[in-house]
Amino acid sequence: MKKYLFVCLALISLGAAAQTTVKGRILDENNFPLPGAVIAQEEGRYTVSDFDGFFSIYIDGIESVNATVTYTGFENQEIVLDPASDRIQLVVLQPSVNELDEVVVSGFQGGVVKSLNKQKNDINITNVVSADQVGKFPDANIGDALKRISGITMQYDQGEARDIIIRGFSPGLNSVTLNGERIPSAEGDNRRVQMDLIPSDMIQLIEVSKTLTPDMEADAIGGSVNLVTRSNPNGFRLSTSISGGANPVRDGGFNRNMTFILADKLSDKLGYTLSASHNTSDYGSDNIEFEWDDSETPELKEQDIRRYDVKRTRRSIALNLDYDINSTNKIYFKSIYNSRDDWENRFRVRFDDFEDGEVRIRKQTKGGIGNDRNDNRRLEDQRTYKFAFGGEHQIGKLAMDWKYSFSQASEKRPDERYIRFDQKGVAATMDTSNAEFPGFIVAASDLNNTSEFKFKEAQDAQKTTEEDNNSFRINFQLPYSENDYIKFGYKLNQKSKMRDDIWYEYEIDGVDFMSNTSTDDYTVPGYLPGSQYTHGQFATAEYLGGLNFSGGELLFEEFATGNYSADEAVNAAYLMFVDKLGQSTTVIAGARLESTSLDYVGYAYDEEEGANSIADLEEIAGSNNYSNILPNLTVQTKLSENFILNGAYTVGIARPSYFELVPYQAINSADLEIAVGNPDLEATVSNNFDLMGEYYFSNVGLITAGIFAKDIDNWLYLFSDDDYQFRGESYDYEQVRNGRTASVNGFELGLQTRLSFLPGFLGNTTFYGNYTYTNTSTDGVAERGDDVPLVGAAENMFNASLAYESNKFFLRASMNYAGESLDEIGGNIFEDRYYDEQLFIDLNATYSINDRVRIFAEAKNLTNQPLRYYQGLADRTMQLEYYDINWNVGIKVDLR
Template sequence: MKNDARTARRLVLPLTALATAIISINAAADDSSASMETVQVTAQAANARSDIDRQRHSNKVVAVQTADAIGELPDANVTEALQRMPGVFIARDQGEGRFVGVRGIDPSLNATTISGMSLPAPEADTRAVALDVIPSDLLASLEVSKTLTPDMSADSIGGAIEIKSLNALDHDGSAYKIGVENSYSDLQGEHSPKLAAKFTNVFELDGGRQLGLAIAASHQQRNFGSENEETDGVWERMQAEDGSEAFGAPEIEQRDYTITRERTGLAANLDFRLSDTGKLYLHSLYSDFSDDEERQRNEYKLDKGDLQTITASSATWSDARIKKSLKDRYEEQKILSVIAGGEHDLDLWGLEYALGYSRAEENEPNRRDTAFQQKGLEIGYTSAGRTPDLFASDSAAATDPSRYGLDEIVVENNFTDDEEVSFRLDLRRDLQLAGNQTELKFGVQQRNREKTGDLNATTYDGFGGDYTLADFAMRRVDYGLAAFGPGVDKGALNRFISANRANFTVDETATALDSARDYVMDEDVTALYAMHTIEFDRANLVYGLRYEKTDFSADGNRVIESGAPIAGAEQVAEGVYVSGESYQRDYNDLFPSVNFKYDLTDNVVLRAAYTESLSRPSFGKLNPSAKEIEYDDGELKVEAGNPALDPYEAQNFDLSAEYYTDRVGMFSVGVFHKAIDNFVVTADVTASTDLTQYVGSLVVDDAEILRPINGDTATLTGAELSWTQGFDNGLLLRANATVSDSEADLGLGAGAGRSSKIALPSQSDLVGNFIIGYERDAFSLRLSTSFTGERLVAVNSEDAALDSYQDSHMQVDLSAKYRFANGLKLSFSGVNLNDEPLYIENSGYNGQYEKYGPTYVLGLSYSTF
């Protein structure tokens, strides 16, 4: 029995070939006249039909987008292409989509694979793969599975994202495409070029064998930026010296970012068809992503002064400080994935195998953070809300660069590496059971993963002289949210550091604290599974059991800033002691699953599924080394990991009905329920933390300890609707929405200062898309709207008013294309046309407000596909 994937492929290929086809039907009316009827199958309609048919014939609940369908949208990378699927939303960085979430669930709770093998993550703090490093030009299709079968990794509570790369055997003969683009950032006034190309060829060999070669490459240099105002910490209730009381902020920052991002993607795939029953393949993907960031920042350090008076919308501090700082950071991320394998049909038996190697690394060389400081200022704000209006009573002093003394320079060299070797072997056997065609499949999978971090920072607090910002001042910072004052000239500062660094004085304590964050984490997963598929007359049943054994170990450092020696710890600087921190645990899990599909009629498909899954906490949350320890005059701030975290565990229920029209049309409605144990949330755990583990016997007057903890239980219940309809006049409408509701229990117990019930962290109650497409002759147009509802992003274990939420986000994008008869295509896109910002708040007060502006893209391509 052939599996569903092969069946779906045979259905998809002829539909894809129709993408630009025009079928002409000639009929003679009589001897003297003739009439012609032309039926045009538009590219948009054919691509929609291809996606729909892949979904219809799957034995799971899935959403699919082929490369041709992605090409109709204004999406530059895999992340932004995925956001158009039902139930899918994206998390953005500097306005660009980076991480993908499914059904409103945190992006770190998804599994991501390419050609069946998992992808590692270059970032230090997350398992979520930033799919923006993979250009959309390099893929054949995207598939998001919302229910799992036993032959899939169980590491997925949200969804399993499968990236299928180019396969030359899906095309006939030789074909190529080359394209150029230029994008324009309206906020920064910068242009960004892009070049992409792909080539496929099929070589006919002796004995009917075929060798397919597919090569794709893409390079983009994007120049853009953002403007930001954010609060360091949260707004909390404060009492002023005059007795007034209201919510106030400890520190408010103004930030201006200027960024150059470069993306280079390469894919080279070999597919060798031995016969109708066997093939071999070698697929490779390389991605190089760099981010050159310059950040100008004003830090209004309000809580370093004395609060004189405060209202709900204004406050004044005396003897406070302003810091002006520059972050000069170049970061490079690389992902390499190589997969070799084969598939063979051996009469009643089938064999599949694959060996994969993946590596992701992030390198941050010679990062420089420089701060200038002025003390003794009377400062505050005259309005609160989304963007507080900041003021200084003596504005002349606050904007005088000569009054800002050079306070600190930090030079960092950081490197993280995520490496995985994986192997899978699958056997299947065709059987007859009570007259029904069935398939028994079983196999073994092994994944060995190692995540390492080598973090090094040197802090300088003496510079051989009394330097001020006037020695390095940049008079104008292009910042539109408010008056910014002078900034830091990067060139002048870097020349100074290069010429004088050997004479700087090292802050031994800060350097020791920041450089003791190294870690090594190993995670080995061994999996066995058995799966049975039964084909009834109008139904399909897939059920089975998966076993996974996880071996986890973590090695890091425990750092203590103390006035007295610490037993068993090594002194690395005056008052700083370090001891090794190791953790190891093994756990075993069984994951039953059932997927049932029933063709009620030729047009109606019913589905039901029960699956169990887990999601392992991110490596950043498992890190035994504290990410940050700051102690200053009795004030302690710690951001730490927790290697003892249990993995999320979930029971997942799905019911859905799908209606398919004879033309380009589909309507589906589904409901789902997830019961989740051990969900993870970052919480302020100061009240329950022994502070001596960070400061020994030092006196602590005020502390904030942030650490991930396991909550108790959580539930997520929702409904998912999707609609696609094509019309004879070339109009295509697509809409989808996922509505969900969640409740999680922090497990605080009796006597807690707040309710233990919260929404599931990072879960959005509403995720939706609406797309209007139109195609007539050579012209096509798409207007796309994506919406992600409010979601909880940070929890305070003592006061619900201090919880932080990310505001709802709605973005409007436009794509227009004109296809010339000779294969040329002219395209125009507008991204974030409504200038939607990012906003995070607590109790209605600013947490982060960031503005990106719209981007416009003009492109030209030539294709023989």
């Protein structure tokens, strides 16, 4: 390594006198950066501007040279590159007007232009969405914005897009980065980033990379999403928006939103960007759930009728500082803080133990302590913060950049409370004539007679999850001919994660029946799954929150084996060559080495043996070490100025979740269940093949077609066995295991264009659509001889939108469809769990009063699309949850 660095430094010293680096920035007429602009010298040397519009280009000798800046949708501009200047050269482009097509680059089209230019000049296969485009969709969080990108679908929680699926790959096989660095996960048992934690207003650009390059982290088999925050202003900007709306699923369900952006240059060297966002929503959901028994005629084992009342508040603030030391050296500081408080009450009726025409009814109230923070509700307090300090330097011909970052994600659930009452032997009829809406039928008097519901349990839980991530990277780039360069670097990621939960169970003096408590009827008028599902009387959330718990007993079976700690270190190094072959072809060839080490501690608990204290729990430690060499070959050919062909062979990995590796052992004798961890899990490795063609229209549009294939080894699935023999009885056994191989192949089609052929004002209509087909198969699922699809893979995905834009008015209707996908592999086909198809239709409009003030309105989920899972067959409902439509109206002021 020392010898290699010596050779590099020698090359620098030899070329420093002969070449000079000129740096500049490409902006539009409003001082906003233009990413993906091409700056080309007359003799052929060229470069492309980055996310913030900056570029760096070499000049032979000390004389000024001419260059041309090109950007689709803008007029070409001739510039002079002066190597004698020590200042960053600013270039302001003017939008072009094609008299034939009457294309005016403004408003939404301006956002499209930025995205297409960046995407066009990326060598790997990407999809880019700018802040201007995000702002034209009714998306409060970044997850809702992502679902509109080709090949992407989202999984939902309480009606909001949370977990990302790319090309059919489940969330654990994709990565999410913020300004190029991984975001830690606030969830306790996986690496997934909850996308509904991040407000869309905080993001300047979204870049989805479907193929990797060696300088990117390799743990992204499906793809990598990079969220770029606002930074590096070129002048003063002040922008704010305020909106409010309604969620009709609950009386009094309202939305309140506010965003604020302030940016300026304090001097010609120092700039800052301050962004803040606040969003509060009061809403809920109507939910029914079922568990089916595999008998000759399928019957219900269990049924839930659930009411959720939710209040969710997001707060986000970001501060970015940029300091230009001179034209060849700059440093920066980037920071962001996100918090999401989720207050929830749940009222659940459960029917089970059906036998001889009688059923048990269990009623549970879920809430929290009655203090100012919890307010009688379960509080899920999730927070992430991240700060980074880095620099970019030019030393002769050598470009160097470095960054140190620290991030933390946490989730705390303080004083989460439950109280349950049971009634046995209730006369009931099972109705499965309609498997989509089955249920047990009981008399209303049995459902509401509080004196017959006997006190069963009261519990209080304290839950904490935390993940810390320290990261340092350094990259070097050295040209060795006119447009060719070598790039190499090193990165260290150090992570630590822990989950520390504790549960107590309490007796309540003087409470033998529900009638001894404060009760209320929580039946929802117009309950969305159907009026046949009713809730009746429950102990109130206020009663539960006001209980003075004392003298509780530890409930080990609820938390003992879920707690763990893990430390992970990933050392990575890469080397890549970027070669320009002739005038039209660019090749990236290289490899990345990632070395992973992991240490973890878990616990074992057997209910039969029990425990007297936490100290009595058996602690199990383990470790794992492995390395992966990941080759990469990417080729881009420009068949013409606007017709581009991208091809790639890449190798990616996906590390198992921390908790899947922890060697925990949970034995539940009462329910005959065993769950164990698997410290022998291997990382999933995928060989990826991609080919994508893109044709860019002159009137700011794009048509794409591509194919992809992935050969996967050691994919992960949840193995289950309902006849696992233990202690002379049949137990339900679960463990995450490696399958042998899986294959994925598919294609993508996309079209984005203005319908200029339509008559009159209709010619200002824009269409955007994309379709992705994914076919998957797997091998190596234990005790399954059938061809099981890959978990999380939706076969069909389709997005479309139709928009009309004039100088002042903008109207858009958008649709998002994703087909069904396997969610969990059962012991047989009957037990397989599927995430059902979903179709969302949204509508939004904007009217510009003047250049600085806009009013807007938006309506989401016009189809009242529920979250639905089914068991084995599509008509056999496992879970069905409705959220109803919601809408917002507001005003946005941009003082610039």
